[in-house]
Amino acid sequence: MELTLWTYEGPPHVGAMRIADSMEGVHYVLHAPQGDTYADLLFTMIERQQRRPPVTYTTFQARDLGGDTAELVKRSIADAVERFKPEALLVGESCTAELIQDQPGALAAGMDLGGIPMVNLELPAYSKKENWGAGETFYQLVRSLLKAQLPPPGTPKPGPGRWRSEGRRPQVNLLGPSRLGFRCRDDVREITQLLGRYGIDVAVAAPLGARPADLLRLPDADANVCLYPEVAASACSWLERSFGMPTVKTVPIGIGATVAFLRELHSAVGLELPADLVPDDDGLCGAESRSRMPWYARSVDSTYLSGKRVFIFGDGTHAIAAARIASKELGFKVVGLGSYSRELAREVRAAASELGLEALISDDYLAVETAMAEAAPELVLGTQMERHSAKRLGIPCAVISAPLHVQDVPARYSPVMGFEGANVIFDSWVHPLMMGLEEHLIGMFRHDFEFIDGHRSHLGESAPAGSDAAIAATAGSPVWTREGEAELAKIPFFVRPKVRRNTESFAQERGIGAITDEVLYEAKAHFSH
């Protein structure tokens, strides 16, 4: 048993819904009580979907439990097939139905569904979560649709040059984009365009926008691009094992990663590296100039971004990518890195240790908030949960990962992958920070009597007055003298809470009742060892 207030991920059947809702022609019959229909609003409100998710809930009630809930399941399946005429059917259960063990998948298997492929989803609700559920559902769906096409054991792998012998351009599948994922809609378009420039076609993008019939064409491609490992890793590795299809694993978020991705892709499909992907003596390549981000990062104004302290938390894919971009491509200092994706914990830990950090793997948002406060960042890159934490701490924040809110699904084209994605990232991360020259001027004028501390015009809000005091206020703390407070006010706002805390504990340990400016400096000296 585990106490949860706010959660990063829903239950695994919500992950299955994300797959069903991403696709066309798929329907999901979910054995679940009425309250579980709340999940529809995730899609219709956050993603502003114009149709209900393709889900039929059995909505069994207590009075059904004595009777025949299995009958109800069968009726719901038959009705759904009749009403929606799906091209593939997913059948599963939510946490409560798992306990009553009607085994809806087995019931469906015993029914005449008119030849519609049916996938029995067994998603353990008491041990797994949403992203796992999405990944498992996608994998099960791909596997069961492609079962009939499995090459007999011992069949040689198709060579990377198959497209040549077939007299066509190389083509790949983009796997993993899904509803309620971060910016998937635009990432697919961006990557499709990017590949087109290199003469590579996209055979199928799935699950987003695909039909079951499209999944049947997956093996026609020369490679699979695993765009979002949370959703697509299992399916990609099964396709690799079963059909000998190579997986392109680099996630193209950021300049370096996009270039590395393109190189990996070229080698996977046996395509010669074009000139603009060949590194020059400095390790740069021509393709990079497709994005303004490398130049913007080098431009003088961005000098002020140097060493900005950032705290990063999100799903595995986006957190790892953000850490690399922040540290390498924008010259920030990453002061915290973590993820709620236990499935990618290993990768996140590795990324953190490269930065000399210990990764925070947790789904307790309060632990994340504590770590955030401890790290005293100037910018938070997180999910919408961290946006709230950051707001409370008065720290600017950009959202980089699901879970999302409605405002994280922008109307405009805003991918985060590829070269345009890098532009979007530059704008959306730098915008919340005070920009170069402006910060410089503020630094110069901060002692002017008209200067208002906490002026951060780009935040669209004033810094919460006394937020640091609120964080520190505990009973029995030593008292700050006027000089002490004045000195504290000169310390940049983002480290002030930490200095305040440190000074207070320093004073307390030594039985100092009044914190003067001297005490503050002693404490500062003490903690800098």
Next chain:
Amino acid sequence: MSSLGRRPGMAVNAPSTELPPLIKESGQREVFCGLTSIVWLHRRMPDAFFLVVGSRTCAHLIQSAAGVMIFAEPRFGTAILGERDLAGLADANEELDRLVAQLLARRPEIRTLFLVGSCPSEVIKLDLARAAERLGAQHRGRVTVLNYSGSGIETTFTQGEDGALQALIPLMPMAPAAQAAQQLLIAGTLADGVEDRLISLFGKLGITNVATLPPRRSTELPGVGPGTKLLVAQPFLSGTARALIDRGAQLIKAPYPLGVEGSRAWMAAAADAFGIAPAQVAAVLDPLVERGQRAIAPHRETLAGKRLFLLPDSQLEIPLARFLSRECGMELVEVGTPYLDRTLMAPELTLLPEGTQLSEGQHVENQLKRLEVQRPDLVVCGLGLANPLEAQGIATKWSIELVFSPIHGIDQAGDLAELFARPLRRRSSLSFT
């Protein structure tokens, strides 16, 4: 049904109409479960904590219904059952004890802890009543531990409040008969501001002893006893009303305080129960009525003649339909309700216009099909259905907003009408040509 109250409290003389046969449906429901009411209950009683014993789904439901992470540490949470808890109930109880101890240590200000049952806790037969007793004993003097069910297999949406209030009733002190008869007890969460206003109006009418359930502090429960006059403010409190009647309360029969007419009738019924002269009632309320009608008037212009379809959700559908048809001139296409409690709804049903089609329960697909055929101008529905209907060109009003907004009383009638006029106005104000 008349056995419940002594006095016929109806102040509105409306002809009792014959309604066409009820459509009774069973099929897929598209309704929240009772856990949802935690979202407003925890705000009502800031010294209480609502601990759902359930699954990740339950936690996700409350979070999604709340919509925003308003509080860093909300006064509700979910004890998520894990596989080990399912394996052995002994362990589950131990785990619950551990978790509660931990929670109480972190939240010393909590005075009442509600253990809220969910579908999973009920299916595995985790006995939360016994757990509440045990935990109550462990933390005696520090916190009162209660339990009720908000599960989706037992309750819908607003019924959760009915459960929570029933859990509080046994703790309400027994009021001696002489005192009880002087007391007006209002049941049902109202917005604090609305409640203050209503209490002050009752004061002007001459009813000075007014208590509310739930109270604003969970520990300050009002008394109840033989003759306590019970005025129900929300139409979803069937069990609460019954339990209070069992404690001797007398139910005042009245429509619900939505709209000018309903609110006036509601207050007048209470006044009547206290033997206050109708002239006194008129003197206090009629100026408000006149003002309220003026406030409604501009919205009535937008709403009159428009066709309204209410999907079953919050249980407020019938009183709202009554208000929107009688005071705002809307035409009722269909009035859905998750369940129909004929006793608590009797005064409302007689006010519905002749021919009003009611439906109870839900078969969402069939209902949406009827809706498509009827093409109403405005649909009251849950969040899951709103955008899909808007995309079909049908304006919607989210029912969840109705349980969060101050809508009760004569003074709020204009605002209530505005809530429904807004989507229609917005539609007509947009233009892309």
